[in-house]
Amino acid sequence: MKDFSTRDALEELSDSKEVADSAIIRMIYAYYANYVHWSGPEFSLGFDQMRDIYEQSQELLGSFQSFCQFAVKTTAPNQKPNQREIVAEFVSTLPPQKQKLWHSIYPVRYQLRMLGDIGATLLMISDIVSRNIASSDAQEEFFGVDLGTGTGILLAGQEVLARRHGFRTRILHGIEMDDAVASKTREFCHKLWYVIHQWDTTQAKTWSALPYKPLTCITNENIPAANETMDREPFIQNMWILWNTRRDLIQPHTAFVPDELEIVKNPATTETEVRYICSPKNWFYPDDLRDDVGAFDRAGLGSLYKYLIPDRIKLWGTKVPLKLVSPMGAERMWVFGYQRSFLSRF
Numbered sequence: 465m466k467d468f469s470t471r472d473a474l475e476e477l478s479d480s481k482e483v484a485d486s487a488i489i490r491m492i493y494a495y496y497a498n499y500v501h502w503s504g505p506e507f508s509l510g511f512d513q514m515r516d517i518y519e520q521s522q523e524l525l526g527s528f529q530s531f532c533q534f535a536v537k538t539t540a541p542n543q544k545p546n547q548r549e550i551v552a553e554f555v556s557t558l559p560p561q562k563q564k565l566w567h568s569i570y571p572v573r574y575q576l577r578m579l580g581d582i583g584a585t586l587l588m589i590s591d592i593v594s595r596n597i598a599s600s601d602a603q604e605e606f607f608g609v610d611l612g613t614g615t616g617i618l619l620a621g622q623e624v625l626a627r628r629h630g631f632r633t634r635i636l637h638g639i640e641m642d643d644a645v646a647s648k649t650r651e652f653c654h655k656l657w658y659v660i661h662q663w664d665t666t667q668a669k670t671w672s673a674l675p676y677k678p679l680t681c682i683t684n685e686n687i688p689a690a691n692e693t694m695d696r697e698p699f700i701q702n703m704w705i706l707w708n709t710r711r712d713l714i715q716p717h718t719a720f721v722p723d724e725l726e727i728v729k730n731p732a733t734t735e736t737e738v739r740y741i742c743s744p745k746n747w748f749y750p751d752d753l754r755d756d757v758g759a760f761d762r763a764g765l766g767s768l769y770k771y772l773i774p775d776r777i778k779l780w781g782t783k784v785p786l787k788l789v790s791p792m793g794a795e796r797m798w799v800f801g802y803q804r805s806f807l808s809r810f
């Protein structure tokens with residue numbers, strides 16, 4: 465296989481007749497390798513080099529996680545483990561070439577775990593690129609916004625969607641709150657013409673500062689992992705603020721990815737099932753959820769989101785248990801060779 469870059473992989477995906485999973489996977493690997501190595505999206509690498517970068521960096525992140533777990537276990541119960549000391553100690557165990565790699569991945573370690581979950585990233589990108597949005601005429605612009613951008617991979621998916629529908633003008637903005645993540649992603653993405661802002665997606669002023677244009681696609685991956693609670697990520701708050709500030713920019717064909725998330729009250733805290741369905745029909749904040757959040761707050765019980773967990777997500781019009789999509793679940797799917805065909809079982 466010839467060396468290729470993120471740019472080449474995006475072109476292949478945009479121009480091919482069918483979107484093959486293998487082409488999406490090549491794009492994810494190229495994006496990952498170019499992003500980690502500061503080489504920029506136009507730098508060609510061999511697939512073997514990409515896999516090496518991928519494997520070495522994921523291995524480092526895994527060892528760091530085990531190192532932290534060990535440090536926490538061996539710290540006296542009345543003492544708080546010092547993160548800076550743990551990192552310094554970990555780095556001192558690494559040979560020089562790994563230290564260089566470590567410095568590139570450390571600020572984006574959480575985001576690389578997500579991007580590096582190839583199975584889950586494949587599912588999200590496939591969902592984006594397979595959306596039916598209105599075809600463009602020469603005048604029309606594609607305006608896409610990604611909320612909680614991380615590495616920016618979902619903007620790459622939006623670019624492919626726009627190009628496959630013939631939009632000549634693409635305006636792609638990503639919003640990421642973390643300073644170090646936003647600056648690394650901005651540096652990587654400026655050659656792809658994506659604009660990255662270091663802003664908070666839950667603030668009205670974020671939407672006021674974005675271009676005032678009809679929205680073609682919104683991606684919102686601020687979703688907690690299947691075993692975490694909804695207070696960990698602002699999925700609902702993101703969509704609610706969009707609705708309150710910019711509902712006039714939402715078109716009948718605006719694509720929302722994902723376009724449905726079902727959340728449930730943690731079964732350990734309730735005897736009867738409590739389920740909320742968040743979709744564009746209710747601006748991702750159904751009335752029953754809004755009532756319950758208010759009642760909980762008024763009763764002085766704090767945030768109801770601490771008791772809610774994401775349960776099912778809609779991909780290609782099919783609801784899938786999130787535990788099969790988020791880390792581990794996707795790995796399992798991958799190992800067993802399940803891909804899109806797997807979803808038809810639900």
Ligand SMILES: C[S@@+](CC[C@H](N)C(=O)[O-])C[C@H]1O[C@@H](n2cnc3c(N)ncnc32)[C@H](O)[C@@H]1O
Nearest residue numbers: 575612613614615616640641642664665666685
């Ligand atoms: C679950 S990750 C999504 C990662 C991204 N889709 C990717 O593949 O790299 C959520 C991201 O949203 C960011 N984030 C969390 N809360 C945010 C907020 N209120 N405003 C902007 N970004 C936020 C986190 O720093 C993290 O990078």
